[in-house]
Amino acid sequence: MPGPGMDMIGEEEIKEVMEVLKTGYLFRYGISLGKDVDPRFLGKVFQCEKEVAEYVGVRYGVAVNSGTSALLTALCGLEVGPGDEVIVPGFTFIASISSIVYAKGIPVLAEVDRTLNLDPKDVEAKITPHTKAIMAVHMMGNPARLDELRAVADKQGIALLEDCAQAFGASYKGRSVGSIGKAGACSFNVYKTITSGDGGMVLTNDEQVYQRSFAFHDQGHSPLRSGVEIGKRPFFGLDFRFTEVQAAILLAQLRKLPTLLQRLRTNKARYKKLISDLPGLEFREITDPAGECATMLTVFLPTAEIAQRLAKDLKTKVAAEAGWHVYNNMEQLMELRTNSSVRCPFDCFQYYGEKGKEIRYWRGMLPQTDALLGRALNIAIGVRDPGLSSGFGLTIMDDLNAVEQHAAQFRQAAEKYLK
Secondary structure, eight states: OOSHHHHHHHHHHHHHHHHHHHOOSSSSSSTTOOOOOOOOOHHHHHHHHHHHHHHHHHHHEEESSOOHHHHHHHHHHOOOOOEEEEEESSOOOHHHHHHHHTTTTTEEOOOOOOTSSBHHHHHHHOOTTEEEEEEEOOOGGOOHHHHHHHHHHHHHHHEEEEEOOOOOTTTTTTTTSSSSSSEEEEEOOTTSSSSSSSOOOEEEEEHHHHHHHHHHTTTOOTOOOOOOOOOTSOOOOOOOOOOOOHHHHHHHHHHHHHHHHHHHHHHHHHHHHHTTTTOOEEEESSSTTTSOOOOOOEOSSHHHHHHHHHHHTTTTTTTOOGGGGGGGGOOHHHHHHHHHOOOOTTOHHHHHTTTTOOOOTTTOOOHHHHHHHHHEEEEEOOOOOOOTTTOOOOOTTTTTHHHHHHHHHHHHHHHHOOO
């Protein structure tokens, strides 16, 4: 099973889903074309948006059909558009970058540091007059350096968008991720902490961002509409709506989140302790040890050569080979591949040509990121994502005995190289 939420699906989810199915009404609205509310309507999507927003500690939530949709919707909510630059880490799931491209923004790649999240110093160095937002991605459940990134964003008068796809449930200095930036985007697919099969949510305290995000996800309509608002829609929107069935599943999963996080954190802490005395082994820096999701334990080996050898012995791979999570492996980005021959947004804005500024990306453009990922190994604690760990590690269903056995396996393999 890919993620902890999917592993924990049980009678609670079945009960919630059956409650919806028995009504025979699956649409997120209880009315159609201005008619009275259908008596079968349960309003699970509305309830889900409210409960998730309350959990995170924000005023508004907009449920959408995927984490990618959440990112694109949030970017629209923040008014990111043609030619706007958005700073994004070179280690992230490709959706962080593709959402910027489809908003017609320009992805500006920045280095990660030992947190494997954005390096605030490199972010500040890459701000230009065209920068509209910073996208802080909380990779593998570890919150980015939000204090520093928020300070940079505020100083420059730009938006901070939190990509919380891999970190729903995490907190940073007592505040939930997704509540610190101007907007947050979550994912609930099968590889995430909790799941609705697929789905996502935009979170914000800003009423204008909420209004715009809602309109974008629902054909331009106003929040919580009661019909078709002819003449009142502010711009073209799309259909990224959540369904009552997805919301029912997510509501049951949300109630399991505290138990899920406690188990992940207990298992990770034990695993880390069991291997922490290995000479030369280093651990990824965690910005808030009490607040991280603990879905993954990342270790740094002394050299990239040792990391490669150990990865081969363990039938896994180094983080640098983590598929479409690493900029070097994103051929569509390297070659500026888009869905048309024009290659917009990369070659359709005059100010780049006028200033002689060519938009290009190349393998090796982020040497700090490359060096860190080249000697990093990810050990799954609760998320067995083949793109990140090749399935090497544990699931949330494993107990402390399984943790000890797996840690012993890692020790035995690592001791050949760490002396």
